[in-house]
Amino acid sequence: MTIDTKRCIACNSCAVACKIENNLPNFNWWNRVMTVGGNHMDAPSGMYPNLEMYNITLACQHCENPACVKVCPVGATYKDEETGVVRQDYDKCIGCRMCMAACPYTGVRSFNWEEPRYHLEFSVGDSDVPGHQKHVVEKCTMCWHRLAKGLAPACVEACSARARHFGDLNDPDSDVSRLIRERGYQQLLPERGTEPSVYYLV
Template sequence: MTHYGFVIDSKSCISCHSCAVACKVENNLPDSIWWNRILTDGGPNMDTPAGTYPNLTIRNIPMGCQHCENPACVKVCPVGATYQDPETGVVRQDYDKCIGCRMCMSACPYTGVRSFNWEEPQYAIGQPMGSLDIPQHQKQVVEKCTMCWHRLAQGEKPACIEPCPARIRFWGDFDDPSSEVSQLIREREYMQLLPEQGTRPSVYYLV
């Protein structure tokens, strides 16, 4: 069996948003849609620290779909438009099937990782960008990180991995004990987002 997922060394994230932009370009994301966002655990605004000088703290958490092993979204979709790939554990989304009820958005505990195309997708640039293999974006359906399914199919890593200048993003198979990601979570201390929700996310943050 294969269980794909990410390890992110959040300690070293500098919040440069390269991974988010790479995702946006690769997947030709419509305006105002971001599947991968850098969250700031700090002040009230993005990239601001908590506390008062000189006692400031900040932590950056890149967050997209957590590709949970026990996904809340898959259970509630009435038509099976969001489903878990049995071979890889990737949580997928079928735009053609989605009826736009937004039950999955409500069920997902990870605030904001699912987005809805509230209008006809529009693009800052007049021509499509990124991969030719991605499914066409559709108006009024739910979408989210696909783990770059189209790239996985060609034996490549997701688009967010390589552009990271700090090299803190890792992707691989957690079921393979010799994989980089398996080694990392064996050797390093990590946390997961909202473990109390019982969704068993496939994203590990090194701390």
């Protein structure tokens, strides 16, 4: 996935689309929009007129070399070799939270301490999304259920600024390959050796 930090307007459509599509429990967010600038959301750094601010949307980085997979004692966190998506098997998860401790990207996972609760009395989102469970770890799934149908992740589809692109990095003609070839980019914490699959265009 590529995320264009110059196009992102911090509208939070990606975060809301993710929450609805995956029927996330109350207070769980797999995708967050963060301001890089001042000490508060939507606050720039610097002194007027020399201000600077941009946005980073943060979710699981679906690493090529995921630290979380290496530490899971039961194989509940695993990498789907066909899509490259790092997934969670809720039925296998024993709630040890080793994946949370190993992941260098703080806050991309959540743990259901209690039985999941919802603001609505009915499920929303895709019917192929597995039910959320007590005492398991959750995170972005890159909407693997949509990928299986040939669709883009919900966050990509919902991005009104067209800041997000999803595709096959092994295909030189894909949008993501073209964008990282033509634009400068950064990855989060590359020094940790996880080889994240999310590229932030700068």
